[in-house]
Amino acid sequence: MKEKRFAGRVAIVTGGTTGIGEATVRQLVDEGAQVVIAARREELGIALEKELGSDRAIFQKCDVAVQADVETLVAATIKAFGGIDILINNAGVGCFGYTPDLDPAVWHQTIAVNLHSVFYACKAAIPHMKRRGGGAIVNVASVSGLYADYGFTAYNASKGAVINYTKSLAIDHAQDNIRANVVCPGLVDTPLSDIINQLKLHDLWVETIPMKRAGRPQEIARIIAFVASDEASFMTGSSIVADGGLSAATGQPNLPKLMEKMNASG
Ligand SMILES: NC(=O)c1ccc[n+]([C@@H]2O[C@H](COP(=O)([O-])OP(=O)(O)OC[C@H]3O[C@@H](n4cnc5c(N)ncnc54)[C@H](O)[C@@H]3O)[C@@H](O)[C@H]2O)c1
Structure with a gap:
C-alpha cells in the first residue's frame, strides 16, 4: 500500500474549525498528518477533535491576534506531537469600509488577525522547523491581496502584505529547507463569504467569475495540501491563485456580450 503523503x-491549521481551515484539517488528517486545530470556538474545536480522534487531531484554543496565545499554540503542538513540520496560517476576517469612515480600531484588528498572526506563528514555529531539518508554511491570502476590491481597504492591505511577507519568508529560510507559499482563493462558499448570501448578492457575484460558480472549501484544501507536501518540493515564494478564472480577466466589460445585447435590442 502507498504511504500516505503526510x-x-x-501540522498546525489556524482557523481550523470552519470553512477552508476545517476542510484542510480533514484533508491533512486523511493523508496521515497529526494536526493541531487552532481556533477560538471551543465547542466546534472539541467536536472536531472528538470526530477525528485525539491521536490525529487536537484542538487548541487560540486567538491568533494575540502573540502569547500563538506561542502557547506552538508549545502545545510540541508537547502533544513532538515537533512541527507544516504551518497553515488560514485564520482571517473580512472588513468593509472606505478609508475616511474606517474606525482605526477595525483597521488594527483586521491587520492583527490577517497579518500579525502570520508573523507570530512563523516566529514561534520556524525554530522548531529548523530543528526538524525543514518544513512548509502555507499562508492563505486572497485574490484581494493581489488586486483591490471596492471598499475593502483593510482586507486588501492585510492580504497584500501577507503575499509579500511570504516571499520574504521564502528567501530568508530557503537555506533552512523551509518553504513558504501563499494560496490566493477567489470567492469560496464558507461562513466568511456568507454575507454575500445574506445580502442576496451571490448570483450577481458569481456572474463575474468565468467559471460561473464559487469555490468549495475542499477545492482550496487540496491546493493547500499539495503546496505543503513534498510534491511541491521546488516551490517556494509562490502565490497560487484559485478563483475560477476571476483574476485572469482585465475587469473591462465583456465586449462581445455587450454587442450581442445591443444587436438584440436593435
Ligand atoms: N471565503 C472566501 O471567499 C475567501 C476568499 C479569499 C480568501 N479567503 C481566506 O480564507 C481564509 C479562511 O476563511 P474561510 O473563507 O474559510 O472563512 P471562515 O470564516 O470559515 O474561516 C476563518 C476562520 O478564522 C477564524 N478566526 C477569525 N479570527 C480569528 C482569531 N482572532 N483567532 C483565531 N481564529 C480566528 C474564524 O473563527 C474562522 O474559523 C481566510 O484567511 C480568508 O480571508 C476566503
Whole structure:
C-alpha cells in the first residue's frame, strides 16, 4: 500500500474549525498528518477533535491576534506531537469600509488577525522547523491581496502584505529547507463569504467569475495540501491563485456580450 503523503508529519491549521481551515484539517488528517486545530470556538474545536480522534487531531484554543496565545499554540503542538513540520496560517476576517469612515480600531484588528498572526506563528514555529531539518508554511491570502476590491481597504492591505511577507519568508529560510507559499482563493462558499448570501448578492457575484460558480472549501484544501507536501518540493515564494478564472480577466466589460445585447435590442 502507498504511504500516505503526510505520514509522520505534524501540522498546525489556524482557523481550523470552519470553512477552508476545517476542510484542510480533514484533508491533512486523511493523508496521515497529526494536526493541531487552532481556533477560538471551543465547542466546534472539541467536536472536531472528538470526530477525528485525539491521536490525529487536537484542538487548541487560540486567538491568533494575540502573540502569547500563538506561542502557547506552538508549545502545545510540541508537547502533544513532538515537533512541527507544516504551518497553515488560514485564520482571517473580512472588513468593509472606505478609508475616511474606517474606525482605526477595525483597521488594527483586521491587520492583527490577517497579518500579525502570520508573523507570530512563523516566529514561534520556524525554530522548531529548523530543528526538524525543514518544513512548509502555507499562508492563505486572497485574490484581494493581489488586486483591490471596492471598499475593502483593510482586507486588501492585510492580504497584500501577507503575499509579500511570504516571499520574504521564502528567501530568508530557503537555506533552512523551509518553504513558504501563499494560496490566493477567489470567492469560496464558507461562513466568511456568507454575507454575500445574506445580502442576496451571490448570483450577481458569481456572474463575474468565468467559471460561473464559487469555490468549495475542499477545492482550496487540496491546493493547500499539495503546496505543503513534498510534491511541491521546488516551490517556494509562490502565490497560487484559485478563483475560477476571476483574476485572469482585465475587469473591462465583456465586449462581445455587450454587442450581442445591443444587436438584440436593435
Ligand atoms: N471565503 C472566501 O471567499 C475567501 C476568499 C479569499 C480568501 N479567503 C481566506 O480564507 C481564509 C479562511 O476563511 P474561510 O473563507 O474559510 O472563512 P471562515 O470564516 O470559515 O474561516 C476563518 C476562520 O478564522 C477564524 N478566526 C477569525 N479570527 C480569528 C482569531 N482572532 N483567532 C483565531 N481564529 C480566528 C474564524 O473563527 C474562522 O474559523 C481566510 O484567511 C480568508 O480571508 C476566503
